[in-house]
Amino acid sequence: MSHASDFPNTIRETTVFADFKKPLVGRSTRWDYVKKYMPLWKDAIRFRLYYWVLAIVGVYFLFSTPIVSALAAAGAGYFYVLYKSRMSRLTSQRKVIWSH
């Protein structure tokens, strides 16, 4: 089966109509799109700071105050998951077409 990349110099056109309640693609401006995902980036930076601080606190109090260490380790894991969730949405493979 031939792939589209086998014909790189051919202008192709297709039209697809789909029975779908929501639009498949959306139109926006570059600034609006970036502004939509900028809170995720800020959250990711914040949660990364939290889990590093809590991890350091957990190691620091490991032998002197184990209860603080356990709480800090739980918090570090909590914020690590939040950080990964924000980053997975930020680094999504969804296609974006922008113009110059």
Added chain:
Amino acid sequence: MTVKTISQVRAEMHAHSAGDARGHDAHGHEEEKTFVPLFVPMGRVPGSDMMNCRGKKVPVHTTDILTRGEVMEEMTDDSMRSGSIGTIYKAWFLAIVCFIITIAMMFVNVYVAGVFAYLTGFYYSERLLNSSWSIGWFKGKSLVYTA
């Protein structure tokens, strides 16, 4: 979700000629469809439309097809003169730090304070430069994203 060929849809539109002016059935959910016209120049003869960009020969194109991750990586890049939002935050932070050091150094050594005053102005101008490029210039450029 059902994908139909254009001939099938045309046949249905003729069948629903009692609907609105576009041929849609007024009682169906046809009017909820959204059509986004977009011209993407995909075909190109290699070498015919090339330009110099940072010492490299790159094809001239008006659109880029990226992923969301690549878009956000480009916009949050923090290297100086990259014209991205990450640089704006970085230059703003460095300008504030240099301003605070300038005020503190005024009571210690006025010449060292002068150096930090220069750095304050430099980073503040970098902030303005990057924000005018990435926000000001590219603010209204169109963008199509998959929902």
